[in-house]
Amino acid sequence: MTRARPDAVIVGGGHNGLVNAAYLARAGLNVLVLERRHVLGGAAVTEEVFPGFRYCVCSYVVSLLRPEIIRDLDLARHGLEILPLESTFTPLPDGDHLVRWADHDRTRQEIHRHSHRDAEAYDEFGRLMVQLAMAVKPVLEMAPPDPASWRPRNLASMARLAGHFRGLGAEKLAALVKLMTMSSADFLDEWFETEALKATMSASGIIGTFLGPRSPGTAYVLLHHYMGEIDGAFRAWGFARGGTGAVSEAIASAARGFGARVRTEAPVERILTRGGRAVGVLLASGEEIEAPIVVSGVDPKRTFLDLLEPEDLPRDFVDAIRRFRIRGSSGKVNLALAGAPSFTALPGDGAHLRGAISISPTVEYLERAYDDAKYGAFSKRPYMDIVLPSMIDPGMAPPGRHVMSIFVQYAPYELDGGWNDARREAFGDAVIDTLCEYAPDLSDLILHRQVLTPADMEETFGLTGGNIFHGELSLHQLFFLRPAPGWADYRTPIANLYLCGSGAHPGGGVCGAPGRLAAARILRDRRR
């Protein structure tokens, strides 16, 4: 099976590594992807952990998968079908509820039930967010300029950016600055009075961070939810038929279609360098693979601190990478259920179970959940973002049965005393007990339960610190600062070694953007 020496090896078959491989292969490069696990997809996987029940083990909704990737790689032909997530249902402890539906009028009526003012504010808020999303979008699409560089290309991009924001006008600029600096809860306080609405909206700002809804800098993520509406990703918050793994499978199929080779169970132990250039990789098996280009789809810490020798890199760069924040704060509980759970606040298995279910009754509730984590414990009553994939795609479970995906915060990586089996189960119990306060019949429906702590995520999925985004998506780690100042253009201090995973701009989530933008950078460098 001796095949021509690859032009590029890609370390890690996560969805970004696969996107990168597909674009490079499409451009004619001989590409080899090396994945450590037996399945592709990294954190975007579907696995049949319990017979007949397909779990979205980690990532459960597809947020912002770039539509141009779906088009460029013809992912529909490779089987990708993203179904809309219809609603967000917030059950409340007092038996009431709040649901935001896909249909605008219906949502307004529902919010109106809680507050007339908020129903009106909701529209205005949406309008402002769309305007701001329009303003920020070009920044996301650009490979970020380096503000500390005097190279003409960079200066031109910086000038364009500055001009772009100046054109916004004072009012919107002010809102943008607020969004960049305030906490999501404070920002939303300026708009709304309904607690459940504020809490549920601000929750999106804390996902994947070690921050609470009152921590400054969390407001920015609110924008992300409106981003999809402006770029043809409509209902970008969707669910892939077959689970999130289907996204990775479709991308892998496209990559293979362009001639890329993909190997699983091929963990890379070292990235080999010679004279400051990457020259290939060494597998754990001892096999060496030479390649003039090495692309890493694993997180920055693992790439630079584990797969390379310290002397390969400049000291200040190593320092920056060591300081890169990658504190895991989330857990995941996946359940196989004998039937659909019924919530006291809205009984039955109606449309509200086809969207997200958010356990976020008040901002204070979320902040208290954070308090536990600040001092080294998992939240006794955590924030949860839940979906029932089988309600949307019945193929995820046997007929009439269900799978439930529960994303949980907070579960700190650095738990007091460390994670072990007993603490994992205690964490799982806290999740189920909390949820049973809203859906009492749940505990009787559970056929199987899988609990993932940040330590498990590190061990199983290679996510350093168990951070779901390869590094927190807080402002000081975004744009030209991701992963390190001066190195946001997918290049690294080592020539011909590139970064293409979520640790690079624009960051985490099943969006594929880092993989695509890194490929563009690599192809441009090759032409030089």
Add this chain to the structure above:
Amino acid sequence: MCLKRMEAPLLRGTPLHPRTSQLCQAQNWRRWAGYVVAGSYELLHEREYFAIRTTAALIDVSPLYKYQVTGPDAERFLNRLIPRDVERCAVHQVLYTPWCDDAGKVIDDGTVARLDPDAFRLTSGEPNLRWLQDVAAGLAVTIGDISESLAALALQGPASREILQRLSDASLADLRFFRLTHALVAGIPTTITRTGYTGDLGYELWVEPDQAIPLWDRLTDAGAGYGLLPAGMLALDVARIEAGLPLIDVDYIPSNKALIEQQKSSPYELDLGWTVRLDKGPFVGRQALVAEEARGPAWRFTGLEVAWDSIEGLYAELGLPPALPLTAWRVSVPVYSKGEQVGYATSGCWSPILKRYIALAHLRSAWAEPGTELEMEVTVEHRRRRAAVRVVRKPFFDPPRKRALPGAEGVRGVSGSAPASGAPSGAGDAG
């Protein structure tokens, strides 16, 4: 008498109306051949569309015109009527076909199902009885208008086979694309054709009108665990554009309704050349089609894809996010090449599954090659602008499961990476 006639509703309900009207929360009704059918059942048609593409959808297609053709000359008659070769149509086979006037211009299109050596069923978009009878002159054939005595339900989508199999006494495992079988479905005598207007795996079920509601209900029950939904015309319209299937009165004007010559189209001009068998012997319009085939058609009916950057750019100039047609449009829109009009698009929509803005267009042949870069008119904030478009092959979406037999398509179609079959058209039962 007279009073009674005045009390009759202006628009009729189909045999399924008592059921569909209970389900239609959106109160969104569309007119079709003098009937009302649901436009969408839910407030948004989005889920109904996704049911067609990812689970299964139940669609009331009873307003179709249907004709029973029987008698010793039935095959001869149809061979005279349509450009396809009916001699080669096996019993239990179904043909998709247009039919033409003497000048080779398309009057209508539909399916011909061979029930027996001497018995066929024909569907059409417009009433055709008079034309059929005229063409049948001198032949030993009986043509019955069974439009009202036969109800039709389309069950479409990847899960349709499994759902239908649960109720059907006939095996669907070997029912191929564009073939039919008779079966008891939940005990109801049904003709099942593996046909549809979605370009996906699917079936159409033909039953006595009084059996339509019981059949609908049983299918709904059987499909509950599979995500089956009733779907209306809005969802169907998006699916059929993705499948590249032309719609009469929208994408072409039937020649017997056209007021001027330019309004008419030949099969070649509708990209239906693959249905025309000039070598099979005489049929209505053949002479004209022979001549047209020799000189090449003046027009082509093709797919267009709107370049995303272009449409986004037009809106961005005004500081707006692009407004995309989430509901299909059905108006004529000019298409240009370097400022000169070279054609017009007749249907278009945003394809949710492809994430592409697609359209069906009539183009002068010189500009109809796939890959040709053209411009299409779009209205952006009340102003006429032109977006870059590219000519692409139809169908836009053509999943292998559409034609595949079970077992051949991989697990739930997720691994469906096999290239689409090279058949000439998505309409097609060809190949």
